[in-house]
Amino acid sequence: MRLDDLLSQLPENYRPIENHGNGDITGLSLDSRKIKPGYLFAALPPSTDSGLDGCDFISQALKAGAGALLVPAGKDISDCEPQVPVITSPNPRQVIALMAAAFSAQQPENLVAITGTNGKTSVATFTRQIWEKLGHKAASLGTLGLYPPQPNAPAALTTPDSIELFTCLKGLSEQDFTHLALEASSHGLDQYRLDGLKPKAAAFTNLSQDHLDYHKDMESYLQAKLRLFENLLPEGGTAVLNADMLEFDQIRSICEKRKHKIISYGHNISDLQVVEQRPTTDGQELKLSLFGKTTHLKLTLTGSFQAGNIMASVGLALGCGASLPAIVDTLPKLSGVPGRAEKVGTSAKGGTVYVDFAHTPDAVEAIINALRPHTRKKLSIVVGCGGDRDPGKRPLMGGIADKLADRAYITDDNPRSEDPASIRAQAMSAAPNAIEVNDRRKAIFKAVSDLNDGDLLIIAGKGHESGQIIGDKVLPFDDRDVAREAIAATLQEENSGTDIKNETGVTNGT
Ligand SMILES: CC(=O)N[C@H]1[C@@H](OP(=O)(O)OP(=O)(O)OC[C@H]2O[C@@H](n3ccc(=O)[nH]c3=O)[C@H](O)[C@@H]2O)O[C@H](CO)[C@@H](O)[C@@H]1O[C@H](C)C(=O)N[C@@H](C)C(=O)N[C@H](CCC(=O)O)C(=O)O
Numbered sequence: 117m118r119l120d121d122l123l124s125q126l127p128e129n130y131r132p133i134e135n136h137g138n139g140d141i142t143g144l145s146l147d148s149r150k151i152k153p154g155y156l157f158a159a160l161p162p163s164t165d166s167g168l169d170g171c172d173f174i175s176q177a178l179k180a181g182a183g184a185l186l187v188p189a190g191k192d193i194s195d196c197e198p199q200v201p202v203i204t205s206p207n208p209r210q211v212i213a214l215m216a217a218a219f220s221a222q223q224p225e226n227l228v229a230i231t232g233t234n235g236k237t238s239v240a241t242f243t244r245q246i247w248e249k250l251g252h253k254a255a256s257l258g259t260l261g262l263y264p265p266q267p268n269a270p271a272a273l274t275t276p277d278s279i280e281l282f283t284c285l286k287g288l289s290e291q292d293f294t295h296l297a298l299e300a301s302s303h304g305l306d307q308y309r310l311d312g313l314k315p316k317a318a319a320f321t322n323l324s325q326d327h328l329d330y331h332k333d334m335e336s337y338l339q340a341k342l343r344l345f346e347n348l349l350p351e352g353g354t355a356v357l358n359a360d361m362l363e364f365d366q367i368r369s370i371c372e373k374r375k376h377k378i379i380s381y382g383h384n385i386s387d388l389q390v391v392e393q394r395p396t397t398d399g400q401e402l403k404l405s406l407f408g409k410t411t412h413l414k415l416t417l418t419g420s421f422q423a424g425n426i427m428a429s430v431g432l433a434l435g436c437g438a439s440l441p442a443i444v445d446t447l448p449k450l451s452g453v454p455g456r457a458e459k460v461g462t463s464a465k466g467g468t469v470y471v472d473f474a475h476t477p478d479a480v481e482a483i484i485n486a487l488r489p490h491t492r493k494k495l496s497i498v499v500g501c502g503g504d505r506d507p508g509k510r511p512l513m514g515g516i517a518d519k520l521a522d523r524a525y526i527t528d529d530n531p532r533s534e535d536p537a538s539i540r541a542q543a544m545s546a547a548p549n550a551i552e553v554n555d556r557r558k559a560i561f562k563a564v565s566d567l568n569d570g571d572l573l574i575i576a577g578k579g580h581e582s583g584q585i586i587g588d589k590v591l592p593f594d595d596r597d598v599a600r601e602a603i604a605a606t607l608q609e610e611n612s613g614t615d616i617k618n619e620t621g622v623t624n625g626t
Contacts, residue, residue, distance in 0.1 A: 155180075157174065235421070257270070318349045456579060531586055
């Protein structure tokens with residue numbers, strides 16, 4: 117594609133301010149290591165103080181055959197002596213996303229995006245399942261990757277970078293996927309990774325403290341998420357908003373100004389209202405008011421918060437034109453999301469073990485409250501906090517676990533480059549009754565071995581993840597596998613009479 121043709125497809129007010137020359141563009145990349153001959157290289161400024169500057173890789177990109185450059189306006193790159201067209205923009209991140217969307221050209225026709233601190237993965241998964249059950253070819257993309265899996269699918273990030281994202285959307289369209297539910301992380305929205313997306317509907321699940329290492333304060337975090345409704349969802353698109361959120365009125369008024377159709381949901385009075393919830397042994401029974409009409413429903417999903425997630429998915433499916441009765445018919449058949457309130461087994465003495473991805477104060481509180489009705493006896497939780505991430509969360513998470521659970525075990529999550537003992541100490545500072553265990557595996561073994569008949573254990577933090585990040589290494593670690601091993605050990609202990617508690621290595625506790 118000719119560079120000028122590509123640029124002419126961008127909205128007028130987003131076109132780069134300078135354009136020196138023209139040429140054929142064979143592809144786009146924001147990573148010099150992925151440049152092939154004829155590609156345009158977008159040299160992006162760092163997104164954080166410790167990030168790298170893409171302009172430092174221009175020479176490398178030119179050596180690899182870059183056919184054009186996109187650089188930040190005002191940046192002097194004369195040292196690199198580029199002999200290719202150079203375009204400049206005050207916001208190259210946004211411009212490369214819009215270019216990626218124009219270059220890839222195709223997106224599934226029914227595309228929805230979900231933002232919010234918690235629940236994005238569940239809502240994306242349930243929305244995909246609803247569509248599948250209605251007979252559509254549907255996919256979901258987010259923290260769990262692309263489902264159904266496809267070759268060359270984006271990996272690693274919840275919201276992939278713009279080039280991976282739009283290449284993926286094109287691939288899905290070419291394979292006749294008509295529906296896609298996409299998670300929109302606050303990093304992704306803030307870094308314009310999704311600009312150029314054409315969603316029909318967007319949902320805001322909730323807002324609580326997370327990612328303040330990046331966004332600095334809650335207002336900036338909220339503003340990043342609001343970009344989905346203010347900048348990406350087109351006029352007339354459907355905004356699915358959680359009426360239980362403190363920020364509901366603020367978000368609703370933004371959506372009204374943008375002339376979005378609004379569908380509210382939640383426990384408060386709303387279009388898709390959860391009026392009553394009753395936990396059952398294998399799920400829950402709901403009394404709903406759907407646009408004023410009372411409806412009773414049985415879900416095979418554990419966890420009271422799943423009712424809200426289901427309502428968000430109903431709103432998104434409505435926003436893409438499905439009929440309410442048809443959607444409601446699919447709901448009893450929806451299945452849970454891996455690593456989200458996932459039941460992994462029962463210990464020898466009869467305690468049930470769940471794994472959940474909860475890694476924010478709010479999510480820890482929500483999962484405890486959601487699973488509490490499912491136990492007749494004691495509820496325990498294993499929890500840890502990530503290194504190199506918002507340290508303000510640590511005492512909050514420790515405090516909530518200590519206060520709401522009958523037994524809290526504080527251990528390591530992904531310590532990354534930080535000293536795990538120091539992270540645990542910050543969580544323990546607000547958790548006077550918690551038990552500190554200096555190794556996640558040992559903590560899970562101890563918590564499982566402490567379970568008695570009717571108890572319930574939540575292993576929080578890592579959900580579906582299959583690795584633990586220690587230093588710069590990702591070591592194999594899946595909470596579900598470790599929990600199953602620990603459960604097997606209790607059965608073995610019961611059969612052989614050995615005491616595995618002596619092998620749990622608890623270093624300190626109160
Ligand atoms: C903090 C953050 O979000 N950083 C993202 C940001 O990186 P950055 O631009 O600041 O810095 P950099 O990656 O060090 O490099 C700068 C530029 O130089 C380029 N480069 C770098 C090296 C090289 O040899 N050649 C080269 O061209 C890079 O491609 C990049 O364009 O832009 C990059 C390109 O899009 C992202 O890959 C990178 O995500 C990093 C890997 C990351 O870990 N992000 C996490 C925090 C994230 O985005 N998480 C969210 C939320 C998850 C959740 O909700 O829990 C997500 O959506 O996953």
